[in-house]
Amino acid sequence: MAFFFSPMTPRASYRLPLPGGRVLDLGERTLVMAILNITPDSFSDGGTHLDVDRAVAAGLRMVAEGADILDIGGESTRPGAESVGAEEELRRVLPVVEKLTSLTSAVISIDTYKAVVGREAVARGAAIINDISGLLYEPDLASVAADTGAGLILMHTRGRSHQMYELAVYTDVVAEVRTELEDAVARAASAGVSRRSIVLDPGFGFAKRAGHSYSLLARLPELAALDLPLLSGPSRKSFLKEPLGERLPAEREWGTAAAVAASILGGAHIVRVHNVAAMTDVVRVADRIRAAAEDPG
Numbered sequence: 001m002a003f004f005f006s007p008m009t010p011r012a013s014y015r016l017p018l019p020g021g022r023v024l025d026l027g028e029r030t031l032v033m034a035i036l037n038i039t040p041d042s043f044s045d046g047g048t049h050l051d052v053d054r055a056v057a058a059g060l061r062m063v064a065e066g067a068d069i070l071d072i073g074g075e076s077t078r079p080g081a082e083s084v085g086a087e088e089e090l091r092r093v094l095p096v097v098e099k100l101t102s103l104t105s106a107v108i109s110i111d112t113y114k115a116v117v118g119r120e121a122v123a124r125g126a127a128i129i130n131d132i133s134g135l136l137y138e139p140d141l142a143s144v145a146a147d148t149g150a151g152l153i154l155m156h157t158r159g160r161s162h163q164m165y166e167l168a169v170y171t172d173v174v175a176e177v178r179t180e181l182e183d184a185v186a187r188a189a190s191a192g193v194s195r196r197s198i199v200l201d202p203g204f205g206f207a208k209r210a211g212h213s214y215s216l217l218a219r220l221p222e223l224a225a226l227d228l229p230l231l232s233g234p235s236r237k238s239f240l241k242e243p244l245g246e247r248l249p250a251e252r253e254w255g256t257a258a259a260v261a262a263s264i265l266g267g268a269h270i271v272r273v274h275n276v277a278a279m280t281d282v283v284r285v286a287d288r289i290r291a292a293a294e295d296p297g
Contacts, residue, residue, distance in 0.1 A: 010294050011267045014229045017196060018127040019149045024107060026199075026229045026269040030283045033109065033272040034059070034067035035235065038092040039076045039084075052095045056103065059096070063106045066280030069128065070104075071272060072096055072121075073111030077132050077161060077206075086116050093117070094124055101125025109153070115140040122148045128199075132157060132206065134184035142191035153199045153231055154184040158207035165207070173212040174219045177202055181226065199270065201231040204259075210239040217259060220266030232263035233272035235279070253278060261286040265293075 013027030024031070036059050059070050074092035075084040093110065101108055101124065109128035110121035115138050118129045122144070128151040135142050135154065145152040156177045158167035170176050181200050188198060202223055204213040216223075217234070224230060234240070240255035241247060253275055260271050260279055264286035273279040 011269070011290065012224065012227065012229075014269070015196070016151050016199065016229065017149065017194070018107065018151055019122065020127075022107070022127060024151065029287050030264050030268065031068040031270045032066055032276060032280055032283055033069040033071050033231070033233075033270050034062035034065075034276045035272060035274050036062065036070050036072045036096070037076070038072060038074045038096055052099065055096045056099045059100045059106075060104060062276045063104050065277040066283075067106060067276045069107045069109050069270070070100060071109040071111050071128075071130055072100070072126070073130075074117070075112070077111075083160075086114050089114065089117050090120055094120060097121050097126050098124045109151075113137040113141060115144050118144045118150070119148070122150045127151060128153060130201075131155065132203070134181065135187040136184075139187060139191070142188045142193050145188070145197065146192035146194075149197070151197050151199065152188060152193055153201055154181065154188065155201035155206065155231075155233075156181050156184070156203040165209070168207045168209050168212060170212060173208065173215050174222050177216060178223055178226065181223070185226075185228070195228070199229045199231050200226060201233060201272075204232070204234050205237040205239050208239070210242040213237070213239040214242075217262055217266065220263065220268065224267040229269040230267060231270040231272060232260070232266075232268035234259035234263065235271075235273040235275075250274075257282045261289075265290060 011027055016024040038055055072093050074089040108126045109130050110126040111130045112118050113131050113133040118141050129145055130153040131141055132155045202216045235256050236249040236252045240252045244255050260282050263271055
C-alpha cells in the first residue's frame with residue numbers, strides 16, 4: 001500500500017461557490033477554519049466568547065493570525081451537551097455574524113444543524129453552513145443551503161450527543177463512514193444542493209471511539225475518493241488523550257499539531273482548529289511537504 005502522502009495520490013482541487021458570487025478555492029493550499037464558540041459549555045473554550053464585543057475581537061484576532069474561515073457556533077455539540085433552542089442560539093450568534101461580516105472579508109461559517117438558524121445567519125452574511133449531523137437532525141437545512149447558495153459542510157455522526165458513543169460500533173469504520181457520508185450527500189442533492197457546494201467531514205470523535213478516529217485519520221485518502229473536498233477537525237479532541245494521557249483540552253496542542261499535519265498529508269482541504277496562530281505554522285509546513293511529494297524534482 002502506498003504511503004498516504006505519496007505523490008501518487010495528489011490532492012484534488014475544487015472551487016466552492018458561495019453567496020454573492022464569491023468562490024473559495026480549495027486545494028492549492030490548506031485553508032484554516034477557526035473555531036469561535038459563543039457558548040457557555042463547549043468542551044475547550046466554553047464561556048470565553050459569550051460577550052459580543054469579546055467574540056468579535058477574538059474573531060478578528062484569528063483572522064490576523066491566519067484564519068481563512070471563521071466558524072461561529074451557538075450550541076455545544078460535545079458528547080452529553082444539553083441542546084439549545086433556536087431562539088437562544090440565534091440570540092448568541094446573529095450579532096457576532098453581523099459584526100464580523102462588516103469588519104472582515106474572511107468567510108463566515110455558521111456551525112448549526114437548525115434550519116432557521118442557518119437561514120438567518122446566511123441572511124446576515126454567513127456564507128457556509130456547517131452541519132454536524134449530516135442533515136440527520138433537521139433535513140430542511142438542505143433546502144436552506146439550496147435556496148441561499150451557501151456552502152454546506154456535511155459531517156458524519158450517529159445519534160444525538162447523549163447517545164453517540166452507544167452507536168460507535170463498526171466493522172470497518174472507514175467504509176461505513178464513507179457510505180454514510182454518501183447518504184448525506186444524497187440527502188443534500190434531493191433538496192437541490194449542488195454537489196459543487198458540498199464539503200465532507202469525517203467527524204473525528206463523533207460517534208467514534210479513539211481507535212475509530214485514528215483509523216479515519218490514517219485512511220483519509222479513502223474518503224477523498226468520494227471526489228468532494230474534505231474538512232478535518234481533530235483540534236483538542238478527546239481521542240488525542242489515548243497516546244498523550246489525561247490532559248485538559250488546551251494541553252493537547254502538540255497532539256493537535258500532529259493530527260492536523262496528518263490530515264493535510266492525507267488530503268484534507270480545510271482544517272478546523274482552536275489555536276490559529278500555532279496551527280497556521282503547522283499548515284504551512286505540511287503544505288510544503290505535500291508540494292515536495294507531488295513535485296519531487
